[in-house]
Amino acid sequence: MYQFTEGIVEAFKLIISLDPYLIGIVLLSLKVSGMAVLLSTIIGVPLGTYLGMKPEGKTGFISRVLYTLMGMPPVVAGLLIFMLISRRGPLGPLGILYTPTAMVTAQVFLALPIVVGLTMLAIRARGREVEETALTLGAAPMLTAWTVIRESRVSILGAIVTGFGRIIAEVGAVMIVGGNIQGQTRVMTTAIVLETSKGNFELAIGLGIVLLTISFIINSVLYRFQKGGGRHTW
C-alpha cells in the first residue's frame, strides 16, 4: 500500500514539474496516435459513409471483414505490419521500421476498421432518409453527402473517439514496430511496460494518470457535444 501511495505522490510531482522525459513521451504518444486517427478519419469517414449508403445486402461480406478487423489483437496487427516493413518484407526498402512512421502505420491498421465500421453503422441508421430528403430539396451531390455526414456527426465523432481510444491505449503493435527506443519511439504505453518492469512505479503511474486524463478530456468533450445534439448552421 505504501508503495502505491508513494508512487502516486511521486507521479504527481513528475507531472507538476513537467518532467522532460515524461513530457517527451506524452507528446510523442499524442503525435503518433493523433496522426493515426487523423489518417483513419480522412480515409474512414468517406469510406464508411459510402458503405453505409449501400443496401445492407450488398455489403454483407465487407461488414463481416470489418467487424473481424475491429477486434484484431494489436500484437497481430503489429506482427503483420512488422513483416511488411522489416528489411526482408515487401516494404523493407522504405526503411521505416522502428520509426514513428511505422507506429502510425500500425495504429492506422487498428483504428481504420473501427472508424469505417462505426461510421457505416451510423450512416445506415439514418443516411438513406436524409439523402432522399436532401435530394428532394435540390441539393447537389456534394451537399447531399455532406448533409448525410453532418446528420450523423455525433455518432461519427463517437467512431473517431473510439478509434483514438483503442490506439492511444494499445501497446502490442507500437512495441513490435516501434521498438520502444528512448527519445524516438517510446510512447506512454510502452514506457509504462518498461518502467514497471524496472520497478520505477512512480513514472509508470504518472504516465497512467496522464493517459487516463487524456481519455477523460476527450470523453468529456464528446459528452458535451452529444448533450448539445451537435447543433449547427448550414
Added chain:
Amino acid sequence: MIEIKNLTKVYDREVLNIQDMAINEGKIYGIMGPSGCGKSTLLRILNLLVKPTTGTISFNGNTVPLNGSAPLTVRREMTLVFQNPVLFKATVWENIAYGLKARGIKGEEVQRKVSFLLKKIGLQEVADRQALSLSGGEAQRVALARAVAFEPKILLLDEPTANLDPTNVEVIENLVVELNKSLGITIVIVTHNIFQARRITDYTVFMYDGKIVEMGETEKIFTSPEDSRTQAFVEGRMVY
C-alpha cells in the same frame, strides 16, 4: 407539364404499370387508391428518386434521361414531402432555409422568405428551436414550408396530413391551396382521405394494383365514376 408513357416498375413483382398519364400545369391532382397500389412509388418516380424499370417521363416536353443520375436542373424544379418528414438536426429556421441555400441563395432573400413562411405556418415563435423537438403536426408544417421556400414548379405530397389533428390538417390544406392559387405551383397529393381529395383537388387519379383505373375531374370522379372499383372507393365501401 408532366407526361408519362409506358411506365413500369418491377421489384420482385410489377408494382407499377402506367401506360399514359399527363399532369397539367397549375392544377392540383389527387392520387387515391388502396394501400400498396403504387401511389407512393409513382410519386418517388416523378421526383426522380426511383428509376422506373421501363418507360419515359417528360417535363415540359423534355424527356428525362433515366440511365444516369437525374439532372440537377430538373430535380430543382420539383420537390416531395414525405408522410413522415425528415427534419435535419438544426433549428426550424435552418431547416426551412436549406433548399434556398442549396441553390446558392443568401442573405436578405433567405431571411425574407423564411420569415414569411414561418408566419404562414404559424411557427414564428419556434424559429430558433431544434426542429427535432417539434410535434408531428409542427414538423409536417415545417417540412412543407421547407419544400415550398424555393418555389418549385411541382410539389409532390405523400399523405402529408395522415395522422395529424384537424387543426394541422386545415393549416396544411390551406397552405397547399394558397400555393397553388398564388404561385401556380402544380401539386400532386397522395391521400387516403376521400374528403380531402374532394375538398382541394381539381383532378383525381384512382389507382388499383399498380394501374390507373380512372382519371378525371374530381367532381366527376366523385359524382359519376365509370369504374365500379372507383365507385366503391369514393363511397367508402372499399377496405384499404
